[in-house]
Structure formats: structure tokens, C-alpha cells
Amino acid sequence: METLLIGSKDRLDFGTPIPMSKKQQDEFLELLRGMYEPVDMEYVSEFREARLGSREINARWTAKEYRILLQLEDYETVARKLGRTNMSVIMHTGKIVPKLMMWCEDKDVSISQITLQDIETFLKEIEDKKLERRKQRKLRNEITHRIDKMTSDEEEPCMVGDPVAFGGECKNGFHDDCIKCPRSKGFIKTKENIALFNKVRVEDSEE
Numbered sequence: 001m002e003t004l005l006i007g008s009k010d011r012l013d014f015g016t017p018i019p020m021s022k023k024q025q026d027e028f029l030e031l032l033r034g035m036y037e038p039v040d041m042e043y044v045s046e047f048r049e050a051r052l053g054s055r056e057i058n059a060r061w062t063a064k065e066y067r068i069l070l071q072l073e074d075y076e077t078v079a080r081k082l083g084r085t086n087m088s089v090i091m092h093t094g095k096i097v098p099k100l101m102m103w104c105e106d107k108d109v110s111i112s113q114i115t116l117q118d119i120e121t122f123l124k125e126i127e128d129k130k131l132e133r134r135k136q137r138k139l140r141n142e143i144t145h146r147i148d149k150m151t152s153d154e155e156e157p158c159m160v161g162d163p164v165a166f167g168g169e170c171k172n173g174f175h176d177d178c179i180k181c182p183r184s185k186g187f188i189k190t191k192e193n194i195a196l197f198n199k200v201r202v203e204d205s206e207e
Contacts, residue, residue, distance in 0.1 A: 037081045038064040061092060063119040066100070069093060070114065099126070143200045146187045158183045160201070173198040 020028060033039045065082050069092065072078045079089045103122050104111045150158035158181075159165035160174055169175055174197045178188040188194060 036083055037068055038062070040064075061096075063116050063123055066092075066096065066119050066123075067114070067116055069097070070100075070111070140200055140203075143197055144204055147197065147201060147204075150184060150187060153183070156183050173201055 029039060029041070065084075068081060069078055069089065072081065075086050075089050075093070078084070079086045082089070100114075100119070100122055101111055103109075103125075104114060104118075107118075109118055147158075147160075151160065158178075159170045160178075161171060163171040165171075169177060174184075174188055174194045176191070176194070178184045178194060179190070181188075188197060
């Protein structure tokens with residue numbers, strides 16, 4: 001006899017894998033699709049140890065789920081269909097839907113006729129922007145660290161910001177001579193480096 005686990009929001013899960021024939025599998029999926037939406041098949045190589053009866057498993061929202069969110073107005077109905085909590089539905093409605101509506105307006109796409117592909121494109125753009133911000137934040141932190149390292153060098157500190165060093169050239173930030181200056185320790189190699197380092201330096205000073 002199989003153990004049936006009951007998780008949050010009355011979600012059901014089996015305690016062990018259930019062998020099924022193709023016919024049984026089709027009937028089981030049909031049953032699930034009558035209760036939830038969307039229902040997708042996912043093939044795995046190992047049995048998932050963490051069961052819904054032991055803890056709630058949170059998964060990233062998919063394009064199919066967002067399409068259902070746009071189609072249904074009642075939070076409880078959406079939550080029941082998706083197997084999500086009411087709070088999750090409310091949060092994603094307030095966080096994502098306004099952005100999606102602005103995206104549709106920018107792309108000249110009717111929100112009432114939005115396709116699954118449109119939503120997938122929108123989500124990919126959001127993810128790409130997140131990755132780019134993460135990349136820029138990492139680069140900024142690296143530059144801040146390099147500036148600190150150059151200016152705090154005990155033997156030969158960089159004089160950027162000093163009003164009298166080198167005739168005052170350094171007082172306004174990094175400049176062309178920094179490319180040849182041994183104090184820059186090889187960090188300043190191009191004009192692009194100069195512009196980027198100065199940008200970060202100014203931003204750090206304003207924080």
C-alpha cells in the first residue's frame with residue numbers, strides 16, 4: 001500500500017515512485033489536468049528525496065503559469081489551479097504583471113492576445129537584465145577593490161584625488177598619464193579603463 005503525503009494547500013505527493021503502464025499514466029495525467037494547470041511531464045534520473053509532505057517545494061514560475069495568471073482574475077482560483085500559495089500569486093501579480101503590461105505596450109502587443117512565446121521572450125529579457133546587472137555589479141566591486149589597493153599601497157600609493165600631486169593632474173581623477181604611471185600597477189591600461197575607473201570612483205564618493 002502506497003503512502004499518500006499531504007503538503008501545504010492540500011497538495012498531494014506519493015511517498016515512493018509508482019509504477020504505471022502507459023494507459024495508467026495517461027489516465028493519471030488526465031486526472032491531474034482536470035485539477036491543475038499547467039501539467040507537464042518531467043523526466044528525471046533520480047527519485048526526488050524531499051517530498052511535499054515534509055516541506056514545501058518552491059519552483060520558479062513558468063511562462064505557462066503567467067499566462068494562466070493573466071487569464072484568471074480570482075487569486076484563489078489561480079492559486080488552486082497552479083498549486084501555488086495565495087501569497088505567491090498576489091506577489092507575482094503585483095511584481096510581474098505591471099512590467100509585462102509595460103513590455104506589451106512597448107512591443108505593441110495586446111495584453112489580451114499575448115502568446116506563450118511573448119511571455120517566454122519577456123521572461124528571458126528579464127533574466128538577461130538580471131545577469132547583466134550582476135555582471136556590472138561584480139565588475140564595479142572589482143574596480144572599487146583595485147582603486148582601494150592602489151591608493152593604500154604603503155610603498156607607492158596612487159595619488160588620484162590629491163590636489164598637488166603631479167602638478168594637480170590627479171586631483172580630478174585618473175588621466176592619460178595613469179597608463180604609464182607605475183603607481184597604477186597595470187590596472188589602468190586604456191582610455192576605456194580611465195573612464196570606467198573614474199565613473200566608479202565618483203559613484204563611490206557619492207554613496
